Amino acid sequence: MNWSRIYKIVFFAAFMGIAAGKSYAQSGDTRYRQEVILSYSPVKTLDLSGSYRLDLIENITQFERSNFEFTANYSATKWLKLITSYRYITSYNNDQHRFAIGFSVRKTSLNKKYQFQFKSTLNFISDYLDRDYWMYEDPRLVLRLRARFKYNISKKVGLTAYTETFARNFSEYRFYRMRYGTEVNYSPKKRHTLSLGYFYQHEFNRSKPENSQTFTLSYEFEFKKKKKKGTAAVAPELKE
Secondary structure (H helix, E strand, O other): OOHHHHHHHHHHHHHHHHHHHHHHHOOOEEEEEEEEEEEEEEEOOEEEEEEEEEEEEOOOOEEEEEEEEEEEEEEOOOOEEEEEEEEEEEOOOOEEEEEEEEEEEEEEOOOOOEEEEEEEEEEEEEOOOOHHHHHHOOOEEEEEEEEEEEEEOOOOEEEEEEEEEEEEOOOOOEEEEEEEEEEEEEOOOOOEEEEEEEEEEEEOOOOOOOOEEEEEEEEEEEOOOOOOOOOOOOOOOOOO
8 A cells, every 4th residue: 555645645635624614614614623632541552531621712712611521432453443422512592412423444554654533423412411312302313424545744743634524413414524634743752642633614504504723722631640560662653
């Protein structure tokens, strides 16, 4: 498999999508997301994380919402992960609860410089955590599909390009949103990762579609697992 060629194709497609999005961005909105993530792996096959994300809209001048998320990823095999998460969203107007289940598959080159990932999650969205409420108002379902390609320039710097689609009303297979994005990851020290990103969002099949461009900034700190006495240290794998 020619990883170099795949890398060039995916990055070209991502940047073409972003370039095409700029023609719409003038009539859309510029947004900003800032996130702090704490992660921990109690065992080799289980990754746990908690995060807080602040979203700004209206050309980065107004508060949109706060997001508190808890995620658990279980590595069933070297290439397959099972995903579950809960997100609490709060804003001036209303609150939301989002539960997600899904999986991701990935393929990494032998030299660990190139990595391709496909991720699929089914989201259950509700305004209330109330069984009586659900009897009259079913949770809204959203299917998210994402393809991502990462190129590790070095042990400290990585480049990512991705595209993601959103669908709902599954009886009609109605897709209503596309995202095209790119991201730079920098790890100055072990367990510390800083990420800068940008994505363009295009909506359709909606009564009031919203096209926007979003800049992102995130910081992740990974708690160190305590070593057992008498065990040798194992070199950490490259992060996704």
